[in-house]
Amino acid sequence: MQLFNLLVVVVVASAQNINNGGSSNFTNVGTNSTTNTTYSNPIMTLNVGDPWMTRYQSNGEGWYLFTYSTNDNVTLKRSQSLTDDWDHAEERVVFNPDPDSGLPYATDLWAPEIHNISGTWYIIFSATPDHDAPPPLQDAMCPFECPAVNHRMFVLQGDGPDPWTSNFTMKGMLNTFDQFAIDGTYFQYNDQLYHIYSCWENTYSAWPANLCITQLSDPWTVVSNLTDRRMISVPNEPWEQVPYGRAGRLATNEGPEQLVNPTTGQNFVLYSAARVNTPFYCIGMLELVGNDPMQYQSWKKHTDGCVFHQNTQAGVYGTGHASYTTSPDGSEEYIVYHALTTPNPPCKDLS
Template sequence: MTDFVNPIIEQRADPHIYKHTDGYYYFTASVPEYDRIEIRRAKTIKELNTTSELINAWYKPDVGPYSDLIWAPELHFIDNAWYVYFAAAPSREIVDGLFQHRMYAISNRNANPITDEWVFEGQIDTGMDTFCLDATSFSHKGINYYVWAQKENGIEGNSNLYIAELETPTMLKTPPQRLTIPEFEWEQIGFWVNEGPSVIHRHGKFWMTYSASATDENYCMGLLYADEDSNLLDPASWHKAEQPVFRTNWDKKVYGPGHNSFTVDEEGHDLLVYHARDYTEIEGDPLWDPNRHTRIKRLEWENGFPIFGDAI
């Protein structure tokens, strides 16, 4: 079994690791400057920290609707092309308690995405012109799905989770369906937040993790799940855990674990990828503290259900 020394990559928040059919691991994450999309690849997860195969695939422009706060990029291979989903804002201005992010994509049709051939695809329109971010995608039975976090007018809080079918990798085919809102106390500490969804398909079910509350030591992860044969676009197909499945480990000083992704190690075992801090004394807004580090641990299964264990 592969052993990891945490953190595996420092100062990289919202980490996303994807193992492609070419045998490479691909890594994207938010950088502390929030000004670009960085992509790395390596033959092993450990080598992602030191690999020379690294590019800045896209830089934010100086002005315009997507010229600031580049958040939470995710690299996906859909319909034989590479796509990075990300969120960006026109400025750092907060309006009615929210940043002004919208979701965008870049694409690359080269077999190796560690090239400068990335093309800006524009905004992904959900039909709701509100704060949105943290898009991810998964496929099932020939259908590509898009899952993300967004503010919905009339619902208290910063963001809820939504799902839709994709017509193309950058265009929705169906209207958004709301899966969850921050309804429990542990989802409402500091901010009312459901964000950062990630999906894994195992044991006849789709498991969707997400993150909740403010991005300090209160940040934690919740869980939705649906049967693989159910209508995944129907919110009634999804069941929600009433308690968080992953949260601060005070004994080990791993604070605010969240915004995870899933991958597998070299032997094929499931892994949980997440970020966390190793201190709580944050000066100012936690968002500007650069020390959310990428961490990793083995994801266990028991009776078909994921066992997340303690943050390490």
């Protein structure tokens, strides 16, 4: 497999001190304001997960657009510099549901992504109506505790060409067959659109978390039925499991993102493996080796281990849920990911 080099790494870090769990004192964040030629990681120190960044043009100006899990709403940030201090970048809340409404997207909004598809901006995210506290009898249906059993995928649609000034309204819920779904993304191949997301094998299986794919007729309409849905990756490698090599509970594939080699045209899905609130959270890789993404035989997993993982010497752990963008001139590829500053994070699920 040939994967083009990601030349520069950008960190979105969880601001947790290694010693006491308090806020870390980052002396330099983002671009060096004195020289504007270098930057310091992290570029954002807020305790957030699931960063998503893309680039767009508006009125002849180039902008980076950034979103992440706030848990309560969908917030966009923007800057003309990729390596800005994103703690203080301009921001705008574009979707803010009432948490007491009981609507299926009312609480625990996770992993929003913003995509331009055929000239229209869409935001895809997961949410649940119940603060991840399902009724006890529903939770009892699962072999393990399953607070996220009611998480589903939703789509917002913008009403204009500029995402920063667009109004976003609820377009609908993506059909995941009334089963657990988080971390959904769009995958485009041969003029066809697909939905890849983290799924369970059935409604109450709880673990492991796998990667499923369905076909779309538009960004909010699934045309596959349940028997057409395919699991294209299951966490069957020991490095995808927590503890190492223990199959079943805490074995995870999530956070899928499409990555295309601009030179060879190869299509990859980079995904998060292991468990988000452990230092072992890392990035695995699938390559599309067939001509039909809806067939699991078309996908080949890189089985030698994580392709991106913790650096204990640098004090960076739990490197996962990445997105990918370029420098303004398109000559460099960047990875934007979240990480932890401690190998023993508190028990908080950021996925």
